[in-house]
Amino acid sequence: MSEQSHRLDAAAAPGRIDRGHPLRFVFNGRGYEGFAGDTLASALIANGVHLVGRSFKYHRPRGIVGSGSEEPNALVQLRTGERTEPNVRATQAELFDGLIASSQNCWPSVGFDLGAINDMASRILPAGFYYKTFMWPPSAWMFYEGLIRRAAGLGRAPDDPDPDRYEKRFAHCDVLVVGAGPAGLAAALAAARAGARVVLCDEQAEMGGQLLAHPRGVGAVIDGRPALDWASAALGELASNKDVTLLPRTTCFGYYDHNALALAERVADHVAKPRQFQPRQRLWKLRARRVVLATGAIERPLVFRDNDRPGIMLAGSAAAYGMRYGAAVGRRVLVFTNNDSAYRAALALFDAGVGIAGIVDLRPAASGKPVEDARARGIEVLAGWALTATDGPSKVRAALAMQLDEAGAGVQGPIRRIECDAIAMSGGWNPAVHLYSQARGKLRYDGAQGIFLPGRTEQALAVAGSCNGAWSLGACLAEGAAAGAAAAEAAGFTAASAPAPAAAEENDSPARLLWVVPSDRPLGEGGKHFVDFQNDVTAADIGLAVREGYKSVEHLKRYTTSGMGTDQGKLGNVHALGILAEVTAAEPGAVGTTTFRPPYTPVGFGTLAGRDVGALADPVRTTAMHGWHVAAGAVFEDVGQWKRPHYYPRPGESLHDAVNREVKAARTGVGILDASTLGKIDIQGPDAAEFLNRIYTNAWTKLEIGRARYGFMCREDGMVFDDGVTTRLAAGHFHMTTTTGGAARVLSWLEEWAQTEWPELRVYMTSVTEQWAVAAIAGPHARALLAKVGTGIDLDAKAFPFMAMREGNVAGIPARVFRISFTGELSYEINVPARYGMALWQALMAAGAEFGITPYGTEAMHVLRAEKGFVIVGQDTDGTVTPIDLGMDWIVSKAKDFIGKRSLSRADTARGDRKQLVGLLTDDPRVVLPEGGQIVAELKPEPPMAMLGHVTSSYFSANLDRSIALALVRNGRQRIGAALHVPLADRNIRVKVVEPKFIDPEGRRQDG
Amino acid sequence: MPAARYSIFSLLRNAATYHREWQAAWRSPDPKPAYDVIIVGGGGHGLATAYYLAKEHRISNVAVLEKGWLGGGNTGRNTTIVRSNYLWDESAHLYEHSLKLWESLSQELNFNVMFSPRGVLNLAHNLHDLRELQRRVNAIRLNGIDSEILTTAQVKAMVPILNCSPNIRYPVLGASLQRRGGVARHDAVAWGFARGADALGVDIIQNCEVTGIRREGDRVVGVETTRGFIGAAKIGCVAAGHSSVLASMAGLRLPIESHPLQALVSEPIKPILHTVVMSAAVHVYVSQSDKGELVIGAGIDAFNSYAQRGSLPIIEEIMASACVLFPMFSRLKMLRSWAGIVDVCPDASPIISGTPVKGLYFNCGWGTGGFKATPGSGWVFAHTLAQDRPHPLNAAFSLERFTSGALIDEHGAAAVAH
Amino acid sequence: MADPSALSPLAGRSPSSRADGAAGALPPGVGQGGVVMAERALVGKLVLRGDADDAGFRDAVRGALGFDLPLAANTASGAESTTALWLGPNEWLVATAPGAETAAAVSLKVALSGRHASVTDVSDSRTVIRLSGANARDVLAKGCPIDLHPRVFGPGRVAQSLVARAGVILHQVDESPTFDLYVVASFAGYLWDWLVDAAAEFGVAAGR
Amino acid sequence: MLLIDCPWCGPRDENEFQYGGEAHIARPKDPALLSDAQWADYLFMRGNPKGRHRERWMHRSGCRRWFNVERDTVSHAITAVYRMGEAPPATAKPAATGDATSAEPRSSGDPGQWPAGGAE
Ligand SMILES: Cc1cc2nc3c(=O)[nH]c(=O)nc-3n(C[C@H](O)[C@H](O)[C@H](O)COP(=O)(O)OP(=O)(O)OC[C@H]3O[C@@H](n4cnc5c(N)ncnc54)[C@H](O)[C@@H]3O)c2cc1C
Ligand SMILES: NC(=O)c1ccc[n+]([C@@H]2O[C@H](COP(=O)([O-])OP(=O)(O)OC[C@H]3O[C@@H](n4cnc5c(N)ncnc54)[C@H](O)[C@@H]3O)[C@@H](O)[C@H]2O)c1
Ligand SMILES: Cc1cc2nc3c(=O)[nH]c(=O)nc-3n(C[C@H](O)[C@H](O)[C@H](O)COP(=O)(O)O)c2cc1C
Ligand SMILES: [Zn+2]
Secondary structure, three states: OOOOOOEOOOOOOOOOOEEEEEEEEEEOOEEEEEEEOOEHHHHHHHOOOOOOEEOOOOOOEEOOOOOOOOOOOOEEEEOOHHHOEEEEEOOOOEOOOOEEEEEOOOOEOOOOEHHHHHHHHHHHOOOOHHHOOOOOOHHHHHHHHHHHHHHOOOEOOOOOOOOOOEEEEEEEEEEEEEOOOHHHHHHHHHHHHOOOOEEEEOOOOOOOHHHOOOHHHHOOEEOOEEHHHHHHHHHHHHHHOOOEEEEOOEEEEEEEHHHEEEEEEEOOOOOOOOOOOOOOEEEEEEEEEEEEEOOOEEEOOOOOEOOOOOOEEEHHHHHHHHHOOOEOOOOEEEEEEOOOHHHHHHHHHHHOOOEEEEEEEOOOOOOOHHHHHHHHOOOOEEEOEEEEEEEOOOOOOEEEEEEEOOOOOOEEEEEEEEEOOEEEEEOOEEEOOHHHHHOOOOEEEEOOOOEEEEOOOOOOEEEOHHHHOOOOHHHHHHHHHHHHHHHHHHOOOOOOOOOOOOEOOOOOOOOOOOOOOOOOOOOOOOOOEEEEOOOOEEHHHHHHHHHOOOOOHHHHHHHHOOOOOOOOOOOOHHHHHHHHHHHOOOOHHHHOOOOOOOOOOOEEHHHHHOOOOHHHOOOOEOOOOHHHHHHOOOEEEEEOOEEEEEEOOOOOOOHHHHHHHHHHHHHHOOEEEEOOOOEEEEEEOOOHHHHHHHHEOOOOOOOOOOEEEEEEEEOOOOOEEEEEEEEEEEOOEEEEEEOOOOHHHHHHHHHHHHHHHOOOOOOEEEEOOOOEEEEEEEOOOHHHHHHHHOOOOOOOOOOOOOOEEEEEEEOOEEEEEEOOOOOOOOEEEEEEEHHHHHHHHHHHHHHHHHHOOEEOOHHHHHHHHHHHOOOOOOOOOOOOOOOOOOOOHHHOOOOOOOOOOHHHHOOOOOOOOOEEEEEEEEOOOOOOOOOOOEEEOOOOOOOOOOEEEEEEEEEEEOOOOEEEEEEEEEOHHHHOOOEEEEEOOOOEEEEEEEOOOOOOOOOOHHHO | OOOOOOOHHHHHHHHHOOOOOOOOOOOOOOOOOEOOEEEEOOOHHHHHHHHHHHHHHOOOOEEEEOOOOOOOOHHHHOOOEEOOOOOOHHHHHHHHHHHHHHHOHHHHHOOOOOOEOOOEEEEEOOHHHHHHHHHHHHHHHHOOOOOEEEOHHHHHHHOOOOOOOOOOOOOOOEEEEEOOOEEOOHHHHHHHHHHHHHHOOOEEEOOOOEEEEEEEOOEEEEEEEOOEEEEOOEEEEOOHHHHHHHHHHOOOOEOOEEEEEEEEEEOOEOOOOOOEEEEOOOOEEEEEOOOOOEEEEEEEOOOOOOOOOOOHHHHHHHHHHHHHHOHHHHHOEEEEEEEEEEEEOOOOOOEEEEOOOEOEEEEEOOOOOOHHHHHHHHHHHHHHHHHOOOOOOOOOOOOOHHHHOOOOOOHHHHOOOO | OOOOOOOOOOOOOOHHHOOOOOOOOOOOOOOOOOEEEEEEOOOEEEEEEOOOOOHHHHHHHHHHHOOOOOOOOOEEEEEOOEEEEEEEOOEEEEEEOOOOHHHHHHHHHHHHOOOOOEEEEOOOOEEEEEEEOOOHHHHHHOOOOOOOOOOOOOOOEEEEEEEOOEEEEEEEEEOOOEEEEEEEHHHHHHHHHHHHHHHOOOOEEEOO | OOEEEEOOOEEEEHHHOEEEEEOOOOOOOOHHHOOHHHHHHHHOOEOOOOOEEEEEEEOOOOOOOEEEEEEEOOOOOEEEEEEOOOOOOOOOOOOOOOOOOOOOOOOOOOOOOOOOOOOO
């Protein structure tokens, strides 16, 4: 365990850490110690560790650049085993006891990485080099690609499933405030005091924003007391208000339509592992009446030669490590800036006991209070100078400085070497306008500051604080308070006109905008000026892209990959377009930004998936008799969300053994099928019959009460949509059945036509699919079985004919019994209220024992109906088939209009040689055609072969002791009797085309 | 005219001069007053059309007018899946023609489009899926295109990270595989065709939006643009999601609705997925790019939209499916999500066709799946424009089919047609 | 349950659905019953359709049920053990005590005879999950997009919406808060499991 | 995600609704009298405008009623909601296809409402 060599003195830099609470952690195999309140990055810095990772393309050594979500470099592989996570920003990973992390994208180690060979070869690897090479020989790309793939990528995915839990929730509020810095706190206070329901979120563990870390916050005074005291009082007030929700560790990552926002809360990432039932992360799906964006600003680097060495970091972050975490980023920190804020950082560091090697300021006439304060402390200020190079193999150890020429285009004079062990740079601050832009807010370019600011927006949102370009604490507080009050008012509350929290104003001198800091060598001809640290994009790459014509900012991004890393260019994007503007002599405002997209920072797949995985991935729908099927050892089939028994194997039986037994039982004894999943719709109203006339292809007006009829529905394009049997219960009352998959779809379809097209028809529809459990019994003994269980119905074939319905009490249970048949056998579909489904089934099974009652599953059902040539919509049809194609002309009314009728007479749809339903018999009765087999008239030794259609259904029929099949075949009706072929990968099968009816074509069996 | 060929040698040569000597990949000329043919839309299809017009038909007095930046439409925002395993003959022939062009496209264009035939798997999760896969595989094979069925064990061997447990909600029961399918680098396709077309004399004009189509009687004479009127007797509109907007400029309506289709990428990780995996039933399709991100396609938002943005529930849905199929994805992170505007036809097949207005042609309706067709689509459309009649490969993809009813319904079994 | 052969969809899960209370012991979770769950098994349910603008229809229904139908969208009305929930401008769900649905249906049909109106027994189509306890709203918020804050939603309010992947009719019964979730039978098992899992972090107890 | 104001239930999340495409496409009274081309026009051809679009929605997980919405297909701003059978708002002229007519926001203070904007 090493001691914390770079931890600052508690008196000079107390920070927000708990020095009484040490935590141990391991980085790259070595043990260290930090304190509660540290991030991994601050703890590493406290231990003097700067080299954290390797860059994406050139594998250059990289250190910590920032202190928050903007970090491009310090990405680590966090944790090990099933909880390992790649690409975690060390700057946001809170330290916990036992944390283990390692560097990524380096081999064998971060200190000595073989991939660094790319850096040596970098001269032939400029932006987009891969588009120009690796083309020969043509077959070799897959080889080159393999090498590229191995070199690319950053961290490693875990090998094992994620053991953690993820939650999601919806939330609603009057005012959402994003960012809990001074502006956000003031906004939340104002809105909450007005009585609004407020949500305040901040991506950091502790709320307070720059008050915790920025020189303009930490030492400041608000309403006469230390800023942090004010903040904790504000947070206390908010926490005690039951209509305020405080969400620390919560990133607002997406701003969607109509003020829908997405927030990711890291509930348990700061502990070794979540408690039982505690989610690791939680997704908040929030609908806000108003939004206040107080997301602050992100400091930007300076683009100077070799600006990527470990130890070179943002000045504000260097100050944050000192003041928030009590950690010194170096012992001799050189400050390089174009604006005043880095002076404040330097002063804060100096006062905390960090040596300052000097301040190099691009501005020739540095003046003003911060400059005077620095000079007063004896810090050397080099005004009008620039850093032209840096030195140090794995950490910066010196910088070279030269004087800038007047235009800032070149350097002159002697070179000064300045020894240092860290460089704190500042190129100004970019307002964090990401969410604002996601919300389609327009940006406005401020040429003086070289930044993009929120422009005008008509959205239900406001922007406040540094995110809006307010740099002084006082202005941030005032903007926040005003925005919060206005948001509450807009949401219907009355805000008290209390004065905003006040803080001293202190204005800065203007910054000097230099997109690229020149060095003594031409750009790209010595050293590298990095713009995008993670993806190794340099200023020279941008020049190259422009030369090659990739001048649109979007082309530039894609050609160079600038801004496409895990940080999405939070540091480099504005520089990239600034340089682009400079090279193309355009206005940065005209060049524009690339598109801001969700998420603001990367969000876990697991977080987005929530609990919709594993057992809860999708509802499992089961019928009232499901428990019986399970106990009987049924094998289930997924039909949509339903679990249906596929077959009921007895010990030692295969699928085919079981199905053969089941189909025989249904034709010789009695079989029983759970048909509960069929869709059922109760249709009532004086115009119900007319409504059915328009929906179904056949006519319904004359159907007698108590009788049933089979019908087809088409879509308006004439293609079969669903089918089923509908029964007339009373003059204006029908019971419709649909396919299992069609249940919901058909009801919606009926509702749509009734409500939108024919509101004059008096008809009401109600789904009763699940009101009724259905047992279908089929077979010669079906009537005897019913008689045995008792029905109170006259079962005589005349009294209760085929296609009729009777009400009775089956086995003492109130029932509707339908004499309809999907098997062609004597068959009854017994509907009972679902609560009695199990009782009915058990009664039938008990009474059926003497008849050898045999439960059968969907496979046997399919065989039985195929033996009869009954089609299954969705299997024998596919959305391109009309009722006429199925040979069902009889069901298509000539007399009346119905949905889809007109389409049937279109040129192509009326053709006589369309694909039509036929039966197929293989020459060899043992051979079962594969479903989906394609049919040809003429066999060729090799594909291609012209296809006529395909096998839609195919089974071995134990009842016929041979195979049978249904197929859609071009001009099939005319081919009956002809021989065709089904060529498969490994053999060809010869078939004969037959009528699609294999058993009992006259339909005698259904009468028993 | 930039003649410099790209190669490792040219890279080395240019390294010596610090890459200062590279020329623009294409010129940026001002529009001429008139062209023989105007292509509206600088996506992959439009640029390919121009390229093949010049290359195959020697018509190089051609302008490609693009309202924004080349490839900024769906070409630049798709999940780059390339395959030709389509059900119907018409589709299979068209996409297969395209796939053949892909196989030598980098060499043809002297621009590495990184076509990577790493195999495309389509998973089956229930018996219905399996039956449909069989149907497709048989049809595709008989059309002379490679396609095979894999068992669950074979799928597992090919994609070890896939959850092939029988105990998940929708287990993997098998898959179809097209080995010649894969992915390609989307941007490179646009840039490569642009560079190729430019070298043959085509004018590529960016930031030039077509705002009107000028007709004289029943024929077109040119287009109004944000850079003024440009004349042409033949106009080919290849504007994907904006096709209806262009059609309305000529007083036409199309059987097209525009919807946002989303996609997303994860942060880059070391290689874990070496093929393309698609599942229509649970709505997920995923591959891993050469940079290491997982590229994942989501569904369309149901409503018409011209905003290139989608909604979060679609992303939640896809992530749940992805985590069910690939449980170790759960701790990876979504880096960026976006949307394109797709032009959806009722039968999920494209329209490559003349119109009732003489000289006006449309190539659209590619919806969620036209990237794979880019070279083939340009090739047949160039033929159609040059000869004033369709090539046999695109004859069936006419506007007329909506009147006759001869649709090419690729919805049937595919559900998602990427 | 008077009739032992009648099984409710959650008979295997909810102790309240079984005379012996034995089945489906709930996993405990961490807290002490921040959420209480029970099935209200076999509650009677009728879908009533008719023209709300027709005073004759309203009067007839009042005559049959003894109270006025709720006419304001997403509200409920009722008397004693019968409740009517607004489902649509011409659609209500009438919930009765278990077993009382048949009589209610008959009196409605009689009262409405001769009118274009419909009464459909859907008692077995859906079941009712009763959710209460201090964290009931937190659990619902995990899957339901409706704002259930007391400022917006309160006793007597009804909403049809989604909870996770199940459609529900949500009825706030009292202030405590207690919610009745009417869910289609085949989704009840999923919803129950989903709720138990969602409630685990608060602790879940079985109610009656 | 859109916030859609169901004419009965009030504002609800989009995921409770089903989209029903372009509104006001009446089914021809006598389809048999139409030519194939006219029938195809009814069946398949759509305005698909960029800008103001009148479309149908159904409150699927709610009251199950169909209704009409006027929405901008670029900004997604909803400018009107009206019941089946009701006339579209008179003030708004239907957008010609391709014409990105910008709509006035319902009221700038209205929560959750987007103003219309131009193309991306
Ligand atoms: C998220 C997503 C995933 C997808 N995944 C796949 C996939 O995996 N595989 C696959 O094969 N396909 C996929 N697709 C579909 C595929 O991207 C498209 O079909 C294909 O890229 C269309 O190419 P295009 O050149 O026709 O259109 P685009 O690239 O969109 O080009 C059309 C161009 O026309 C321009 N334009 C429009 N109007 C005008 C005007 N008035 N004046 C001038 N210019 C105009 C546009 O700016 C645009 O650049 C996907 C699409 C999306 C959105
Ligand atoms: N030039 C300068 O001197 C300068 C520059 C920048 C800031 N400052 C100072 O910084 C302070 C700015 O105050 P402020 O309140 O505007 O900003 P802030 O930076 O104090 O607070 C912004 C907060 O928003 C959070 N945040 C950002 N994006 C988020 C997201 N998507 N989701 C959740 N949280 C997110 C951040 O974690 C941060 O805590 C002032 O004190 C100001 O003086 C000064
Ligand atoms: C295949 C593919 C891979 C992508 N990879 C990345 C990536 O690594 N990083 C990134 O930021 N964006 C990536 N993108 C997304 C683009 O940044 C961008 O979002 C997309 O092209 C749409 O453009 P827009 O967001 O500018 O509208 C990728 C896009 C595609 C199509
Ligand atoms: Zn509603």
